[in-house]
Amino acid sequence: MTGADPRGGTAVAAPAREHPDGGTADVHGLDPALLDSMAGSALRWLDGMRDCFRLPADVTTDADPNLTLKPLGELAELTHLIRTRHPRADVRTLAEGLFAFAWEETRGGALFGDLLRGEPRATYPVELYGVFARTGLRHPGVEELIRTATGLRGWRVAREDHTRTLGVLNAERRIGLPEHADFAEVLAMTGLGCRSEPWTLDRKAAYGVTHDVFHLTDWGRARERMPADLAEYLRLWVPSWLECWLEEELWDLAGEWLAVSACLPVPVQDPAAWRRLAAAQAPDGSVPESGTEPPPGPDEADAFTACYHSTLVTAFAATLARIGAADGSDTAPHSPAPHSPSLPHGPAPHGAAATRNTAMEGPESEAAS
Amino acid sequence: MAEQAQGISPLSAVVADVAQGVALALRGGGGSYALSDVLPPDEAVAPAAVRVLGADALAPYALDRAAATGGATDRTTADRALVRAALTAFAPGADASEVSLWSYRGLLAAARALLPADPDGWPPEPPAATAWTATDPWPKLAHRASQLASLALPGLDTPLAAGLAERTDDLARGFVRAVRRRDWLQAAGLGRWLASAADVPDTLGLDSGLVFVRQMSGTQPRVALHVAAAARFYGRGS
Structure with a gap:
């Protein structure tokens, strides 16, 4: 979105609160109509898939969290930004509906109490709760449990990787808890923080870097938090990584790199890359995880599993790209955000399932144990 | 032979x-x-x-x-x-x-x-034209530059080298992509151009990258040639 006149052609983004609908101005060479079409159709497909997001009765016991809590957590995290930041009211409305649906599925947060009673040391209930707590959706009983669990010395035991720890720290700050470690120190030990040689990135490391960025910038809300050296690192190498994964037709990771591009203090945008991702989006709005083949299997559940993550990422990245360069921390009027908005990081539910060994945050590792 | x-x-x-x-x-x-x-x-x-x-x-x-x-x-x-x-x-x-x-x-x-x-x-x-060194998108530029890595030689002050010197970041992006694709010849050629540049981004890790390319490529003589040229003429990667 652009300045006071959304068709003024300026590259300076307006505060999100203005929400000029249907702007046609070109943002950083991008095609706003294309971005809005991609986000809108992706959300409509997701909206039609609500039944697949619904949590089963055995969600706290036997259900596979990769197919239950993880998709729902992603839905909440990514639609929250869209519902507060997208310039188009119709897109915000769709996202708002999905976000509210996700909260309802948690039974107003009571779900997290059940999960914590089952696994007091698990981080994922705290991370998922943080998504909602950030917006002011809270559950007093759950908060009591969380304060106890996160106050234990055992909570400070290192997580399986530093990127995941950033996600936990994010949740702590979103909820208003003391942080169990220093964010900057943990960041310095991640692939992003140590500025790994860019030619060493494999798929797993790539997901690590994208999520380092998401946690650091609070999922694109606080781009100014990016230290200059890391911003320069990403400015240099994201174009290369984006190209690599577009060529591999791994659309969820391509979408994540496009989102990362929009998280830089000065966003780097690639209109041609957006056109390539758009070409991968099916007419129904879904975006396959990889390739051009239709999702395996005829039934809805298969299509959901094959597409939900890439489709969510597409809507999220298109929103970030659309917002442009100017808005800062999450103070938009549509966000209740009662807590300090200057909190980096966020839980990182992620569709790259454990079977792909992507080091993505999400409930799978602990919930499955 | x-x-x-x-x-x-x-x-x-x-x-x-x-x-x-x-x-x-x-x-x-x-x-x-x-x-x-x-x-x-x-x-x-x-x-x-x-x-x-x-x-x-x-x-x-x-x-x-x-x-x-x-x-x-x-x-x-x-x-x-x-x-x-x-x-x-x-x-x-x-x-x-x-x-x-x-x-x-x-x-x-x-x-x-x-x-x-x-x-x-x-x-x-x-x-021979040089305009393409300014206008090619970086993947295409990197591919062409790697094929012309023999021109990264002291004393050959060509307009081509001058043009590519303006695109160091893009050549470095090409190096990253080439290594990821395991295209060792392209990577070595780009590494050689980068070795000749004064403004290679530190975070690329060019020196270890050249060694990596040489070791990963096995026994490809033209890869070895580019890496040897980078080391001997420009002191990189050795």
Whole structure:
């Protein structure tokens, strides 16, 4: 979105609160109509898939969290930004509906109490709760449990990787808890923080870097938090990584790199890359995880599993790209955000399932144990 | 040579042999270098091999230009004849690609700079554009630049090198992509250009990247050649 006149052609983004609908101005060479079409159709497909997001009765016991809590957590995290930041009211409305649906599925947060009673040391209930707590959706009983669990010395035991720890720290700050470690120190030990040689990135490391960025910038809300050296690192190498994964037709990771591009203090945008991702989006709005083949299997559940993550990422990245360069921390009027908005990081539910060994945050590792 | 490498065309086998000799010379081994020693002039594909390698056929002479151009010895006379044959037989046609034009100009420039003057004069320099070095998207630029890595040679101050010097970040992005694709030849060529640049981003890790490419590529002589040139001429990756 652009300045006071959304068709003024300026590259300076307006505060999100203005929400000029249907702007046609070109943002950083991008095609706003294309971005809005991609986000809108992706959300409509997701909206039609609500039944697949619904949590089963055995969600706290036997259900596979990769197919239950993880998709729902992603839905909440990514639609929250869209519902507060997208310039188009119709897109915000769709996202708002999905976000509210996700909260309802948690039974107003009571779900997290059940999960914590089952696994007091698990981080994922705290991370998922943080998504909602950030917006002011809270559950007093759950908060009591969380304060106890996160106050234990055992909570400070290192997580399986530093990127995941950033996600936990994010949740702590979103909820208003003391942080169990220093964010900057943990960041310095991640692939992003140590500025790994860019030619060493494999798929797993790539997901690590994208999520380092998401946690650091609070999922694109606080781009100014990016230290200059890391911003320069990403400015240099994201174009290369984006190209690599577009060529591999791994659309969820391509979408994540496009989102990362929009998280830089000065966003780097690639209109041609957006056109390539758009070409991968099916007419129904879904975006396959990889390739051009239709999702395996005829039934809805298969299509959901094959597409939900890439489709969510597409809507999220298109929103970030659309917002442009100017808005800062999450103070938009549509966000209740009662807590300090200057909190980096966020839980990182992620569709790259454990079977792909992507080091993505999400409930799978602990919930499955 | 060709007999030892079944399934490889004689030309590629000859090119590999010469590249190996050049790399060895750049690493400081094998005694003094002469193109006509590593490439017998009576070899049928000798002119083609020189044309393929371009300026690299003469790269070891850049180590000691005075010795190479000090006077026409038997060896330099033989080298001059080899290069002249290549320039004559494989002059770019009207529809030649930019890569073909520039590799020809690279060989010609190296001959002028590194061999004793040809009494008959060297062939004329064909016109070649540089606009693409400013306008190519980085993946295409990187691909072309890697094919022209033989022009990354001290003393060959071509407009091509000047153009590429303005695109260091993009060449570095190409290096990253090439390594990820395990395209070691492209990576090595780009690494060589980057070694010649003064403003390579530190975070690229060029020195370890060049070593990595050499080790991962196994025994590809042209990869070894580029990595050796980067080390010997520009002090990178060694």
